[in-house]
Amino acid sequence: MDRIRSLLAEARATNQRRTLILSGSMDWTAKCARALDERAAGLEAAWIADRPIVPQVLPMRSATSLLGRDLELLVFDAHSGFDPDGFGAATGAVRGGGLLVLITPPLDHWPQIPDPQAERIAVWPHAAESVGGRFLARLVRTLREEDGVFRIDQSDGPAIRGDGRRIGTDPLSGPTEGPRGPAGSQPTTPDQAGAVEAVLKTARGRARRPLVMTAHRGRGKSAALGIAAGRLLRDGETRILLTAPRRASVDSVFVHLESVSRDAGRPELGERLRFLSPDAILDERPEADLLLVDEAAGIPTPLLEALLAHYGRIVFSTTVHGYEGTGRGFEIRFRATLDRLTPDWRAIQLNTPIRWAPDDPLERLTLRALLLDAAPAPDAELISASPSNCHFERLDRDTLASDEATLGELFGLLVLAHYQTRPMDLRMLLDGPNVRVLVLRHHGRIAATLLAAEEGGFEDPALREDVFMGRRRPRGHLLPQTLSAHAGLMEAPRYRYLRVIRIAVHPAATRRGLGRMLLRMLHRQAASDGFDLVGSSFGATLDLLRFWNHCGHATLQFGTSRNAASGEHAAVVAEAASGSGDRLIRRAQERLAARLPVLLAGPLRRLDPRLAAALIRTLERPPPEGFEFPPDTREELSGFVSGHRTLEVSLPPLNQLAGRALPSALQRGLVTTEEAALLAAVCLQLRAPQELTRILGASGRNQILIQLRQAAGRLMETAP
Template structure:
């Protein structure tokens, strides 16, 4: 087997299916005589002296090149870890999978069930659909060898003697160094052109794992320094993500001074800067390289695009984290709008293993990394009236590979970070209801609903007192422990975990129709529906149209979206509506006071969208405060003397839906930034794109006049006329 794999530069999968002790012992015996140098065990009970990690530590291997990985499923089938470690195996290497007997794998009491179970369900409630599908994929994938106790030879496991059938010989293209493939050579040339060609023509570099994408960036960076470029900025989700980039740059700059995250060669430097630091403090650079761009929040990527005229974005498409395809769909729209002359380049040829790699194909199939939504043209004519919504039986889903692939492919497109673990939850989660919308038998929409709450009195009290945190119950725990609504944990919820509509048919009402059907179907069984997501004006508008309102805004920004998470709620039973009213009242009473500190940088338009409410109340101002505001708006009274009154007027006005008509966007933004978020004059001017304090002050006076005209009683307007007459005189 080893001679075959090394000759073809293919990687292989060997499955030892049987008892845990038998599998571990046989693997240790077989590897001992195979002459494999770099072997890592993903196993809690590895042989003494073995290089071993637990599944939760698997990401530590990213960036390493290994001959063999032994992955022990008896300790838990961690789908994310399996996908991650498979990419660390070099061409000619081996993934050795230890599993229970395949025919009964679906019945295996997987330790991972504890991560999937959601209270009050225990691990025993988690189904075995994912494992059943995994066993089927193992059995029918070409080039996989399965050994069970029945097939074990008398002299043990002879890895070198195993015969792999059904795979074509791999191809490794010959190319001049330092390139590993012709694709990589073209990628390097394209990257260098961004640094020397026309400005505002960014490049998007995409590939699957093992194609030498990061290495291409490193080679290009080094060659740019050799040509006299002086400042190359590299950014990525973390410094470890660009180890390969720096390694290949260093190889071409033997005389350079090297330190962690920087290379100095003559007058030139290649330097790593964290994405958030680079956005906060832009730097002059000949070129900015963004590696693993799909794992960086979209608002941050957009800011980097705005700030840098010469920039390259690189991302893995079918990576174990499954983010690249959704990134391509979403970010391409931004690029087209802002820099219509942008280019993309796809790196197809593998470098770290040969084409038609059996292990890559198996991992793609087993974890659905290659799942794709239906082609645009097949659903382009879809309208809500022509679509059918159904609650999907997940046994049927697991057995229908085309349906599962379309569904999961759509979820990957629609959400920023969809992982193999999400596939397990989709198939096995005990509290999940799954709805699909189909047009001509193709999936155009999907909704995943998690049932939460319904705790008994004792547990509900413990949640309220923050003594217990039952896994997975986001809505009841947040409403009870964080918002202080003691009755919340006892109520029943339907949380919309995911709702996705095919990109080709968005903005046609399909999402609203899908959500309405979910509510009709599940409404009688819950007290509230809810959702939590990275807050944007577009998403707030969608959920508001369906009757949901925000009840909580997360203090910290989400790493995945770069936005603050907003929780939205809709009461459907009497108890649910009462809870909603309490939660909504607390949110509206609290949010204005938080805008000057944790939410000081929140987008002004988003602030206004969060504050608006259906239950408008007139501004709670006393006569003297009205008079002070008149003196500020129509006269020359100083801002500091009227800021408390203007704060109260602003909060009341932004809660009024009619404020969209009475205030211009520039006026609204000025009130939010200066009055509510308490930015200083210099910062306010910068955020409002104004020249300085005088311009901000003029805009505030103008906005105040608009509010006084709209809300002021007759005597207030008479007072305003006094100042107007004085000015004319």
């Protein structure tokens, strides 16, 4: 371990991190790992592998759990497969003066070797062997080109630097002990000191002035939260809540809080900071003087908005390029919410690294390898982009993998547009066996992109029945399986689909029709390539439903529970690309229209009424031929409209009226969207008027009833 010892010494001397690659066969690299383990006593170390190279090994799926840890040595075994998400999270746990040991197959052959982690993007009937090696080939190039990366190849023996120079002849001998420093109770940099003061000001200042704190990983933002929380608890009886996507993400907050507690001689302070998950906070609504939200980019925006509305003093902290979510996209999208609800919000950014020195080699390697620093084209380059001057292109992914400029712009745009874009999405983009990548270029720059997945085509009737009954879920076929298992269309998996995975338009070119142009081009491809439907599944919001409906996509299915990732109900939309696809869409819409009144009174009873009305608008269903309301039912309705009958006794006929007449009335513009939301809430969701005063902005029950009587009267004019 002389080489290991010297690398650690070099890393500690600079307070930077180093990377050592052990590349060779499984047996040879396992022997190296065991030799390293024998001499790693005294180091804070973690071993990530799906094979028993050392007794204390953690499985690859546990790599993300290292977020918040403070490691001197990380051993990451890529013979177990390369998980980009896990690699990014785990390397972020290595502190300055630490070492990453990356165990790999021989670099020349690695991209051609089946990778166990490729199973995650190997859609049925493809196996891991069918997944491309573009991502790994690009990774190998990066590992060879980056400074601060050293190699020991089985075939060469001596260690080799990234620039090709040999750096030793006996890499596995000698001790590797090193000191560990305790977490501090004082800020380390002016950046961090300013962040602590900003948190204290938020806690002690006027309400409704939230703070948004952003930073790259390793800048001490979580530590700043812990130091500030410790000072507040030390100085008074402040009630502080802490939340994050995962409890492990905030270990650093508690470590630094305990350091403040220790210095103050008050160890009980740490017990007064309460952690709850975001959904638990919204369920319990506990009282708090300050809410700290760490890794906010990994929390669905609707949950963040609900937290913002309920708590008067709140700090949102997030990593700009992270593994819980994408901070830059979060900041841009959440800015509109902050401006609307709390226009006096403040922002602070931490730039100076704390856990390692500036220009850290491992940070450079991780950012480049996973494209965590990818950025879209500058706004000025796309300010004049429009459908008339953009060039459509379906990208060849072999070319894309070696075109760093295009790949960076493309992935940077995806990161900006979708807050949950992760490093694994880069691998899916390059290697997914069923993925198409479409772009619009403006003078060569990426103005918009669309990723689509090929799904369906299940010819085996027994397999289709298993999908329908929920016995099987072949990987990677979201639309056909959802329409079969949840919408009740057993034949849906027989059809072929192009599912839109992502669609993103550059912020400088939005609302000009570029997204619709990409969908039109995808539809042309679908029709010419023998597909039946083009569609998508997404967390339903008013804007998204309107966008897809405006693009000609019908709503086929609506989930009855909120999606854990988006915090919204999942909607499935589609447009026909063949006659068979058109018939499937009609059947799906008929089924959803028939089921929706029951769903709205049951599992969708808490759905935002405006969203319910938007959903109803997409499901025009004419009344059965020859149907008319009986005279006594019309008299009941007339009595309610005139104010002589109460709402409670009139609910049954109002339910029938809204269920039969509201879709058509909305389509024809005979009721406003606000009236439709009120009718949906009271007549279909059976919500009490007093519930709706806050949701719909009415002054009280009487105003709700007046508006409801007027809307029901207009609806009666359209009903037979």
